[in-house]
Structures are given as structure tokens and as C-alpha cells.
Amino acid sequence: MKWIFFFIVLVHALIHILGFLKAFQLAEINQLTQNISKPMGIFWLIALILFLAAAIQFISNYDLWWLTGLAAVILSQVLIILFWQDAKFGTIPNIIILFVAIITFAGWSFNLDVKNEVTELLSKSSVDKKEILNEDKISHLPPVIQKWLKNSGVVGREMINTVYLKQRGQIRMKPEQESWYNSQAEQWFTVDNPAFIWKVKVDMMPLVFFIGRDKFSDGKGSMLIKILSLINIVNSSDNEKINQGTLQRFLGEIVWFPTAAVSPYIKWEQVDSVTARATMTYKGTTGSALFYFNDNGDFVKFSAMRFMGTENDSQLKEWTITLNEYKIYDGIKIPVKGEATWKLDDGDFTWYKLEIYDVKYNHRVMKE
Numbered sequence: 214m215k216w217i218f219f220f221i222v223l224v225h226a227l228i229h230i231l232g233f234l235k236a237f238q239l240a241e242i243n244q245l246t247q248n249i250s251k252p253m254g255i256f257w258l259i260a261l262i263l264f265l266a267a268a269i270q271f272i273s274n275y276d277l278w279w280l281t282g283l284a285a286v287i288l289s290q291v292l293i294i295l296f297w298q299d300a301k302f303g304t305i306p307n308i309i310i311l312f313v314a315i316i317t318f319a320g321w322s323f324n325l326d327v328k329n330e331v332t333e334l335l336s337k338s339s340v341d342k343k344e345i346l347n348e349d350k351i352s353h354l355p356p357v358i359q360k361w362l363k364n365s366g367v368v369g370r371e372m373i374n375t376v377y378l379k380q381r382g383q384i385r386m387k388p389e390q391e392s393w394y395n396s397q398a399e400q401w402f403t404v405d406n407p408a409f410i411w412k413v414k415v416d417m418m419p420l421v422f423f424i425g426r427d428k429f430s431d432g433k434g435s436m437l438i439k440i441l442s443l444i445n446i447v448n449s450s451d452n453e454k455i456n457q458g459t460l461q462r463f464l465g466e467i468v469w470f471p472t473a474a475v476s477p478y479i480k481w482e483q484v485d486s487v488t489a490r491a492t493m494t495y496k497g498t499t500g501s502a503l504f505y506f507n508d509n510g511d512f513v514k515f516s517a518m519r520f521m522g523t524e525n526d527s528q529l530k531e532w533t534i535t536l537n538e539y540k541i542y543d544g545i546k547i548p549v550k551g552e553a554t555w556k557l558d559d560g561d562f563t564w565y566k567l568e569i570y571d572v573k574y575n576h577r578v579m580k581e
Contacts, residue, residue: 214419214420215271215272216272218271218309218313219268219271219272221306221309221310222264222267222268222271222282222306222310223264223265223268224306225264225289225303225306225307225310226260226261226263226264226265226267226268226285227261228303229257229258229260229261229264229289229292230257230258230261231244231245231257232245232249232253232254232256232257232258232292232296232300233254233255233257233258233261234254235249235254236249236250236251236253236254236255236257237251237254244299245296245299245300246298246299247296247298247299249296253292253295256288256292257292259288260285260288260289260292263281263282263284263285263288264282264285264289264310266281266285267281267282267285267310276321276324277321278314278317279314279315279317279318279321282310282311282313282314282317283311283314283318285310286307286310286311286314289303289307290303290304290307293307315443316441316442316443317442319439319441319442319443320424320442322442323424323426323439323442324412327410327412327426330410330426330428331401331410334401334403334408334410334430335375335401335403337403337406337408338374338375338403338404338405338406339374339405342372342374342405343371344371344372345369345370345371345372346362346367346368346369346370346371346372346472346475347368347369348368350475351368351474351475354474354475354481355481355482355483355489356483356486357483357485357486357487357488357489357506357510358474358481358483358489358504360506360510361471361474361504361506361510361511361512362471362472362474363510364509364510364511364546365471365510365545365546365547366541366544366545366546367471367472367545370472370544370545371575372404372472373404373470373471373472373473373574373575374403374404374405374575375401375402375403375404375574375575375576376400376401376402376404376469376470376572376573376574377399377400377401377402377572377573377576378399378400378469378569378571378572378573379397379398379399379400379569379570379571380396380397380398380399380400380413380567380568380569380570381395381396381397381398381567381568381570382395382396382397382398382565382566382567382568383395383396383565383566384396384415384564384565385562385563385564385565386564387562388557388559388560388562393566394415394416394417395415395416396413396414396415396416397413397414398411398412398413398414399411399412400412400466402463402466402469402470404470404472404473404476405476406431407429407460407463407473407476407478407493407495408428408429408430408431408463409427409428409429409459409462409463409466410426410427410428410430411425411426411427411428412424412425412426413425413426421440421441422440422441423438423439423440423441423446424438424439424442425437425438425439425447427459427462428459429459429460429462429463431496432456432460432495432496432497432498433450433451433456433459433496433498434450434451434455434456434457434458434459434460435449435450435451435455435459436448436449436450436455436459436523447523449523452523454520454522454523454524454527455520455523456498457498457499457500457519457520458500458519458520458523460493460495460498460499460500461493461500461501461502461517461519461532463493464479464491464493464500464502464517465502465515465517465534467479468504468512468515468536468547468548469547469548469569469572470545470547470574471545471547478493478494478495479491479492479493480492480493480494484503487505487506487507487508488503488504488505488506489503489504489506490502490503490504491503491504500517500519501517501518502515502516502517503515503516503517511539511546511548512536512548513535513536513537513548514533514534514535514536515533515534515535516531516532516533517531517532517533518530518531518532519531519532521555530555530556530557531555531556532553532554532555532556533553533554533556534551534552534553534554535551535552535554536548536549536550536551537550537551538550538551540569542572542574543572543574545574547569547572548569549568549569549570550567550568550569551566551567552565552566552567553565553567
């Protein structure tokens with residue numbers, strides 16, 4: 214679809230050369246019956262140049278191509294109105310280009326907001342603090358958690374203060390949905406002041422997508438989802454259900470930065486030889502969950518009673534994350550592939566399949 218739009222802009226751009234050629238009598242243009250002065254011919258040429266520039270910027274993934282595109286559409290449409298009899302059908306590609314430019318602008322604005330939130334998030338982190346996770350720091354933890362930390366390779370290494378990771382995945386919105394939507398996500402964490410920002414783009418079908426941002430900061434959560442980057446379909450923040458749910462999500466995702474297990478806001482209790490219960494409390498928000506491990510000390514499952522949704526009538530349901538593939542990043546073994554599932558009365562609803570494919574620790578600027 215990207216190349217189709219590129220060719221629409223390109224062809225529309227080249228059509229504007231006709232007005233320039235007729236104005237300067239460089240060619241016989243029978244399709245244009247109205248007289249075009251040389252000054253107007255220059256404007257047709259400028260519109261051509263703007264559209265060509267916008268097309269090149271678009272195909273080159275330049276974030277601000279929409280500015281050039283909007284300028285081109287405005288100039289082009291003014292010319293079309295002035296020469297309506299001959300040029301009226303040029304309004305159709307202008308509408309298409311305008312629509313795509315508006316969507317692109319909305320996405321750019323969304324990404325800028327997220328970037329500012331990430332900058333604020335990282336400004337509160339202690340990335341410059343160098344501290345080693347030694348045996349003494351884990352001695353008070355249940356044996357199953359000590360085994361996990363040693364198996365992951367974090368003992369004797371620098372404490373993790375910030376995390377940046379990338380995910381690719383597949384999402385379903387409801388249990389009866391048979392098809393999966395492809396997704397790409399980025400996520401940022403801070404540990405001393407527990408927080409995360411998760412940004413995702415989900416392709417539902419050609420030309421239809423939604424973007425989203427989940428956030429946990431200062432003990433409070435928020436969720437924002439926009440269809441086509443324009444229309445809010447979810448915008449919830451700072452209520453008991455979303456605060457607890459995002460805290461539990463942070464708690465479950467410490468498996469990607471295991472040194473967070475010794476943080477003072479997390480309390481551990483051994484359940485059996487392969488299971489531990491964690492309770493996290495931060496700035497008035499509390500949540501608990503079970504962590505399951507195999508005999509080698511690898512994390513295999515996270516389970517929590519979590520509100521399914523943020524509405525007033527949302528019910529607590531068991532929410533699980535199962536992970537079954539492992540990789541080593543910066544010497545730390547973490548689970549990288551798995552799925553998230555709601556345990557519903559009429560059966561399991563696996564709504565997200567994920568794979569972590571890039572992780573960076575203790576970077577002040579973590580987005581490339």
C-alpha cells in the first residue's frame with residue numbers, strides 16, 4: 214500500500230507539469246482549454262515540485278513529509294478551483310493525499326507526546342548509579358527467587374536501572390476473533406522509581422491500524438488507544454482498576470530485568486520449590502502475583518488476578534503470561550517468547566503472542 218500511495222502522489226505531481234507547459238507554450242496541451250498566464254504556470258510548477266518532494270520524503274520515511282504534502286495539496290487545490298473546468302478531477306487525489314497526511318500528522322503528534330513522556334520518565338531514573346547485585350543483596354529472598362536470579366546471570370553484575378526493549382507480536386481483541394493482527398511495540402522501564410511506557414502499532418487490515426500507549430508512573434496507570442492515530446477508542450487513567458492492572462503488569466515484566474526483584478517495593482513469599490508469590494506496593498497501589506519456575510530456575514509463568522477492563526463493572530479474572538524461549542542480552546538470560554492469556558469462565562482467551570527481539574540496559578537515551 215505504501216508504494217501505491219507513492220505512485221498516486223507521483224502521477225498527481227507529474228500532471229501539474231501540464232499547466233506549466235501550456236502557460237509557457239512549451240507544448241500543445243489540448244486537455245486544458247482555459248488560458249493559463251505565465252505567473253500561474255509558475256504556480257503549477259511549484260505544485261509539481263512540492264508533490265515530488267512529498268513523494269520522495271514519504272517513501273524515504275521522513276517524519277515530516279506531511280508538511281510538504283499539505284503545502285502541495287493547498288496550492289494544488291487553489292489552482293484546481295481557479296481552473297475548475299479543466300482540472301476538477303484533480304480534487305480526488307488531493308483528498309486522498311490530504312487524508313493520509315492528516316493521519317501521518319496525528320501519528321507524528323502521538324509519537325512526539327510519547328517521546329516527551331519517555332524523556333520525563335528517564336529523567337527520574339538513577340542510570341548513573343553503579344551498584345553490583347551481590348550475594349548479600351539476595352540472601353533474604355526465598356530460595357526459588359535466589360535460584361532464578363543466579364540462573365539468569367545477574368548476580369555479580371551491575372544493577373539494572375533502565376530498560377529499553379522491542380517487541381513484535383500478534384493481537385486479538387476478543388475471544389471469538391479468529392484472525393490475528395500483527396503488532397510492533399517499544400517499551401521503556403525505570404526500576405528505582407518503578408514505571409513503564411509501552412507504545413504499540415497494530416495493523417488490523419490494509420489501510421486500517423490503531424496505535425496505543427500504556428503507562429505506569431507514580432503508582433498510577435493510563436491507557437490510550439487511537440484508531441488511525443486520530444480517534445480515541447480507549448482513554449482511561451488513574452482509577453483503581455487501571456492503577457492495579459498496570460502495576461501488576463510491571464511486576465510480571467521484571468522477568469526481563471531480574472535485578473528489580475530485590476527492590477524494596479516488592480515482597481516475596483515462597484509457595485513451593487518452583488513457585489513464589491510477589492506483592493508490590495508503590496505510592497498507594499498494591500498488587501500480587503505468582504511466579505512459576507522450572508527445575509533449572511527458568512521463569513515459565515506469571516499469574517495474577519487482574520481486572521479485565523477499566524469500566525466500573527470490570528471483573529477480576531486470572532491473567533497469565535507464559536514464556537518458553539530464552540536468550541542472553543548483556544550476559545543476562547531472559548525469556549523472550551510467549552503469550553498472554555485471560556482465564557475466562559467459558560475458556561482461555563489468549564489475546565497476545567509476543568517476542569522480544571532487542572533489549573538495552575542502563576541507557577539514558579534508549580530509543581534509536
